[in-house]
Amino acid sequence: MSQATKSKYVPIRYKLLASYLILVLIPVIVIGAYAYLTSSKEIEQNTRDNLDVAVHQIANNMQFRVDDVSRSAEAVYSDQTLSRYLSGYFLDWERHQITTQYILPRLEAASQLPKSKVRLTVYLNNPTIGEVYYLETEQVLEAGERQYEIKHASRVEGEPWFRESLQLSPVDFQWRQVELDKKYGYISLLRPLINYDTFELIGLIRVSVKLKDLFEGTAFGELGDNSRLFVLDGGGGRLYPDEAAEGEEERGEINETDYIRIEKSLGDIPATVVALVPVDSIREQLQKVQTLTVFVCLLSIVVLTLASLFISKMFSKRFMKLIHSLQAFKEGDYGRRIGYKGRDEFADIAESFNDMAATTQQLIDEVYVSKLEKKEAELQILHAQINPHFLNNTFSSISRMAKLGEIAKLHEIIRELAKFYRLTLNRGEMLISIEKEVQIIESYLNIQNIKYASRILTSIDIQPGTERYETVKFVLQPFVENVLEHAWYDDEISIDIRIERQSDTIVMTVSDNGLGMKQETINAILGAGTEKIGYGIRNVDERIKLHYGKDYGVDIQSVVGQGTQVRIVLPVIPLISADS
Structure with a gap:
């Protein structure tokens, strides 16, 4: 190797150090920023929710007094x-x-x-x-x-x-x-x-x-210090307290950018309760979160940087030892051997080098490729069974519950998650009973209902006797997941699942009262249009046709603004288990 070439050579020590630093800094900065933004939004939202509840209670107390006064007129009128x-x-x-x-x-x-x-x-x-x-x-x-x-x-x-x-x-x-x-x-x-x-x-x-x-005597103190509470009439003018009755300090100009504004309309009387709570009440909490986040990120960067220096130095020494031995072998020193103590990858390389590369490399290739193909096949099966988006959201919910101290819900969602994956990963079956498919979707819906505070209204109706027939695994979950991700627009969503036998077929129906979709969207999902979307739903249709033929599969009917109905048609085939 010429001197000019050597002068352009970047030692592997610095390459390793640079790669380690990149792998350390980017995740730490991204995670730190995400944690701060998430925590800030969560604190602000929790504060706003608490204030909204307090103002709602104040307005309810006022409405109660209004209703109480109305009794006089009602007594005379009736x-x-x-x-x-x-x-x-x-x-x-x-x-x-x-x-x-x-x-x-x-x-x-x-x-x-x-x-x-x-x-x-x-x-x-x-x-x-x-x-x-x-x-x-x-x-x-x-x-x-x-x-x-x-x-x-x-x-x-x-x-x-x-x-x-x-x-x-x-x-x-x-x-x-x-x-x-x-x-x-x-x-x-x-x-x-x-x-x-x-x-x-x-x-x-x-x-x-x-x-x-x-309006007087309501729970003012619940809103915190320096808060303002007043009632506006239907035209937006001050109804109570009268501006002339307020103190000089209170009559000053209000810069609403410095306040969180919460409003609640009264029912019968044309008035609105307005609360202004200083944003300073949450800035202190946000400052603490910011300080803690910066401290943790800086500490993580320092510790991981020192670890990167140590690891890069250790590996660079071992690489240089191998490089010197290979260079000597290249230059004709066939008697050169690599002396290495320890049991790790470098020891395997040294041993393989000493036992001559050809035979050893052939054996390594055979074992490695065989294992790699096997693991890749297992990984593909596993990925086909697990929905990463669902798993990530569930873990996020578990983290949130742990932060909020909701132990009962935390236990329940972990138990349902364990049940869900016990059912879905059990022996890697591709064909399962309808009963097990229903158990999978029930467990999935239980997890989602815990996450969404029971705002998913579900109904599962199974015709007796259909549980013993077989079905392709994971035919219901993609449709239910699609409802939750794309059709849900109101406070609640209704999902009805019905399984019945119709002549020589098993029909699974999934209905919802969500947004619905146009026929062009349905064609794109089922692959009939020029643009193809909805891989998970189309995958269910293709797997059913692959197993049972083109006479079976998925049919989608939908009306925009009213909801969607999905029919999954399967043949009537009793499940023959592996045990039998």
Whole structure:
């Protein structure tokens, strides 16, 4: 070898070191970045979920109070006897007796129903019923006393809110601020009052309640420090608390980019509960995760780099020893032998070199190639049975459950996973009983239901007697997996599996209520179109035809937006086990 050639030679020590460093740095950086991003998203999502639950509970508490106030109006509206009295015409003594002995006690009872203090006012078109009302002094309005009144509709018949409320259906009602409600912090429920004999409008029911009685005293502290909670009306304006009632600091401009915004609409009242929670509440957690991730990555890089230096130096010495011996043999030193202590690959090479390369290499090739082909065949069978995507997702779910401390679910999913692979890897069978195929898909669905919190609604209906017939292994799972990956668009998905005998065939039907697909997509899946997709489903069809003929296989019917039905047709053949 010339000196010029030697000067361009890169020692294997540096090649090994470079390869080790690449193999170390890339995975560490990728895994570290993935771990940080995943943890950050998980922390943020968990925080948002917890806040959403808290705001939902607050809104439910407010809605409960709204429903409680509505009971007053409902009590007056549903009292048919009261309706007849309020719409009738009576003489003075009779009118006094009815008013004092029935009408006023019923109104008082209705005003006492809610826990909150309400002002119950009935506006009547009938002028023969005397008015009973309180003076609306500022002191009374500020205090929000519990009261009940009867007023003639003529007092407010010119008001737009009164005329609009009378246009409501008898079974409808509305919440709005009328007259002095906004000034004194009230909101009123308005509902038409009818005569049940003639179904004519006889007046209007108005139940007024203080906004603070509806919205104050909720579980504010659950949202954390420096959080903001308020209620917006249907137009987006501040309903409660009134901006004028807030402190100077609270009235400042709100930069919503610094807050997490959670909203929840109330059911009957046209209002929305809005919570603003500072993002600083999760930044501290994210900073801790970032610091820990960087520390672990740097420590891993240092340790693995030192290990790479040691390994590259060790291997380079052994390689150089072999290279020197081979160079000597090439130069005619046929008596040169490699002296090597130890039992490893280098010792085998040294021994093979010393025993002469030809015969030893031939034996090595025969054994190596034979074993390689055997292992490759076993690997192909194993890969045909195991779905790497499913296994990866399941391990991710197991990791997540372990992090969240969900021990019961963790035990359950591991047990189902072990059962699944015990069934699928058992003796490498290609033809199995329908009973075992059903057990495989049940185990698969159990694992998926644990991962997706029981949001997969399944139904498996097997005609008695069909369990003993044979089927090609793994004919159901690709279709169920396809439903979960491509058809699921709603909160829940329904999967129905039916197995029955029809004449001389076994028909397996897999139905779902998912997205559905076009006929062009079905043709591409089954290989009838120019573009081919869905290898797993097409593989099932091809394997069935390979085993039983072209009269059997897979048929797909689908309607976009309604779902898909897959029919798998097999011949009726009793399974003959290897044992028998």
